[in-house]
Amino acid sequence: MRRIVVLAALLIALASQSAWAKTIVFASDATWPPMEFVGPDKQMTGFAIDYMKAAGKEAGFTPEFKAVAWDGIFAGLAANKYDAICSSVSITDERKNAMDFSTPYFKVRQALVVPVASNAKTLADMKGKTLGAQISTTGHFAVKKAEGVKDKSYDEVGLAIEDLFNGRIDGVVCDDPVAAQYALQNDKYKGKLKIAAIIETGEDEFYGIAVKKGDKETLALIDKGIKAVKDKGIEKELIKKWIGQ
């Protein structure tokens, strides 16, 4: 008898939890301003964080953000440490083999950041030079693909920018909103660094929310949220607020 009561209570608890707001734990490497970063109040903030919060409100889930280092963020997803990754993950074919992606929520291009004094106009001008990027980002892949360019991988894009600022490398390749944040808005680097080129890779690159392969339930909720955010025009406000276009 008691067992039945306990079971029933458990079932009710489970049912009510899923009926009410389901909590989705998002992993995020908060070193990628303005998409996701740690704000002055020590809370994770940024475009993607606001986006997911809005999506959660629309689709009825409670987003919870967990700071995870980029290197190994995909391993943590596979090991069930969190439900999804909201960390400016570009949707690539290799990644699609290992995980599932939500509908794209942001279009991104790769930008080349160089010191103001440099007169490089394209990636080809960087032949024989050293370019930095965050480890295993699409920017890093682009540098590796570029001919005659020595690549250097950093744990965080901020460290790469600092090394560029200190004159140890000749350029940094990263996503364009991040490049704009560092080269145009950051008080320290403004006027010292500039965006030399937008790198054409031939394919459009989009950010998506990554979930564990086969996790249809979480994916459906996130997709529903993203769709609502797009339809209701919240996305435009967020872009205005964080990207400023």
Place this chain on the structure above:
Amino acid sequence: MQTQQTVPVIEQHDGPAIPRKSDKGLVSAWWLSLVVSVGTLLYLVLVEKGAYLRLVKFIPDGVLVTFQVTIYSIVLALFLGLLTGLGRVSRNRWINLVASTYVEIVRGIPLLVQLFYIYYALGRFVRVPDILAAVIAMAVCYGAYLGEIFRAGILAIDKGQTEAARSLGFNRAQTMRYVILPQAMRIILPPVGNEFIMLLKDTSLVSILAVADLLRRGREFASETFLYFETYTVVALVYLIITLLLSKLVSRLEERLSYYVKR
């Protein structure tokens, strides 16, 4: 009936009971470790193939950088350590103070923080290449520890040795060079060898400075291909193998230096 009486055996030693060296037997721990690690690596690469075979490509480059950093750091750290050790036993108050302060400061800051400091913080003023920055940071850190080992080794030599050398007409520098240091070398070799091995393993920390050493190559490969298990297994095995080789080198040196205490 008469039972045979057991005669109590009296063990005789002609000195303190020193345990026999473990690697005298047919199978030593060192050989066992080496065979297991090399065997596993070969098995993975040659039999499992697939991902492991692809992995082998980046290892030579990474190992080369790891070796470079290790060897330069060891040489520089030995030099710094000897200077510090001599400074710590120096009778000159100022030399002593400088050496002691260096040890106190460096020993109190984690190596990772020192690496960050020398590379990113001082990078504003001195723009040294990445491997050089890594070597300097490692050498500065390990120089302090080695200095303490050198000091202990020098102080461990009986005062009578100095007195004897001095009465033979050696001056202080000659006494140190011909009498004290050669004897101290034998004492400090095991702990110094230990530091070498620690240094080799700690070079994995320089991957934080974007130095493309073994660990960073592995991380790049793993986060690109999602082969985390395979990559880190191979990286761990490679580190183990090169550490084993270094430890053999150190124990060979120990044997060479202890030849005249053998009885």
